[in-house]
Amino acid sequence: MRRAHLLGIGGAGVSALARALLSRGYEVSGCDLRESETTRALAAEGASIEVGHSPEHMHARLDLVVYSGAVRAAGQAELAAARAAGIRVLSRAELLAELMQEFESVAIAGSHGKTTVTYMLGHVLQRAGWDPTVLVGDGANSRAGQSRYLVAEADESDGTLVLHRPSHGILTNVDFDHPDHFSGLEEIATLFRNFVAVIPGLAVVGADDERAREFTSAGRLLTYGFHQAADYRCRRDESGSFEALRGEVVLARLKLPFPGRHNVQNATGALAMAVELGVDPEVAAAALADFPGAHRRLEPLGEYRGARLLDDYGHHPAEVTSTLAAVRELRPGRLVIVFQPQRYTRYEALRDDFARSLLGADVVVVAEIYPAGEPNPGLSARDLAAAVPGARFAPDLAEARRLIQQLARPGDVIVFMGAGDIWKVGSELAKSR
Secondary structure, three states: OOEEEEEOOOOHHHHHHHHHHHHOOOEEEEEEOOOOHHHHHHHHOOOEEEEOOOHHHOOOOOOEEEEOHHHOOOOHHHHHHHHHOOOEEEEHHHHHHHHHHHOEEEEEEOOOOHHHHHHHHHHHHHHOOOOOEEEOOOOOOOEOOOOOEEEEEOOOOOOHHHHOOOOEEEEOOOOOOOOOOOOOHHHHHHHHHHHHHOOOOEEEEEOOOOOHHHOOOOOEEEEEEOOOOOOEEEEEOOOOOEEEEEOOEEEEEEOOOOOOHHHHHHHHHHHHHHHHHOOOHHHHHHHHHOOOOOOOOOEEEEEEOOEEEEEEOOOOHHHHHHHHHHHHOOOOOOEEEEEOOEOHHHHHHHHHHHHHHHOOOOEEEEEOOEOOOOOOOOOOOHHHHHHOOOOEEEOOHHHHHHHHHHHOOOOOEEEEEOOOOOHHHHHHHHHHO
């Protein structure tokens, strides 16, 4: 039996890989700085879990050690011990790239929407009886299947997308993000262009993005979206239902259980890939019609004083804009956003765009920047609040909670948005009633 040890096993991406290795017959062990629901669940599934990092975790029986960027510093002694013992050491991205070679794999990449499309395609293939392995970046709803199919979210944030050589791929769109790693839009566009170019099977590319639809691929390339020239086209009516067409042939008509033009795009991309792989269009449409939603994507938290509370992971101006437009479809009494920027580098590069995107809400609360491990160069989200007419600034979560307690009205829809910990405020308010 092959043995693997995973550093940071409680993290979203690494925990998903642990499940994939368990399903492939590995004896899995791992460590993390603290126990969590994730580590307890993995232990129940057969993994051996240690709390804390130690070189003593490395032993000659191990065949593989895997680490994530988040624990690279804390696990340096372990990694050094593993290399000294001649144990093979891979990063999380390197292991995912290897797994893609072992399956008939579909990698989903793009600046926005890739998590949702990954969930959607995995859900469709599961409902079709294909039993796929699904690996999602946030770890939630990742699953270890027993078939030859792998659906995986492919992260571009650190440039490791270049490692991936999936059988097939979906590219949602191209936008500038991750200024801590990329110098500008052209650099990230080149990364996505190269990803699509080497896909040997089918590449499904978002036609509503003018850069993406110009890409070429080594294999077959099809496009999807609202664009009139898309191979798989979506056509939406005022009720929120939409038709998915292949050319001029209507493949299916359905209504998603959540709002948003961007979600119709996402569903069309997932449907296109599923149908091209061999899933019946009606089966795919039925699966999408009861798709439970993606974790932290307009996820309901509950209610507070008659206001509806939603959690959303959006952390880029384009995501803020599309999410607020989606919430407008719910026809709220007022649309309230509690927005927490994530990373100083992103905030500094996109501050003006964030200010414009927040104009789509009726009431705006801006929470202080969530650092995500970055040192503060002297920035504060107070500047963003000042740039949005009428916005309030919350220097901490306690003040964000106090402001919402003061502002909430029956009929409001309140969205807690950001990739940090702002969701905690919404969760606490939902429990307090």
